[in-house]
Amino acid sequence: MPGSVTNVYGINKGTQIFSIILTAQIPSSLLNFLMTEFILPNFGFLPCFLICAAMTVMAMIILWRFEEELDVDNLSKVQGIDLKYKSKEVEDD
Numbered sequence: 001m002p003g004s005v006t007n008v009y010g011i012n013k014g015t016q017i018f019s020i021i022l023t024a025q026i027p028s029s030l031l032n033f034l035m036t037e038f039i040l041p042n043f044g045f046l047p048c049f050l051i052c053a054a055m056t057v058m059a060m061i062i063l064w065r066f067e068e069e070l071d072v073d074n075l076s077k078v079q080g081i082d083l084k085y086k087s088k089e090v091e092d093d
Helices: 002-022 025-043 045-065 072-077 088-092
Strands: none
Touching: 025 045
16 A cells, blocks of 8 residues: 555655555544444444444445546646656646
């Protein structure tokens, strides 16, 4: 993951953006704590498994519907992308 972020955004911006991506661990850890502290002792493993399975299915649906598209023009305006990896289509414009 750090390598792909650095390849897209360059060495200067890539480290900053990757550190922002890592902040997703905070809410994930809090949700994990709440589940193991409150749901697991009161309801058991099956509800925990079903909750995790439902969240996984929701994430998969979001990823399947997500159209990955890099906005090279706007990123290059603020020097937020390393243009040496720019595609041939963008160079022709």
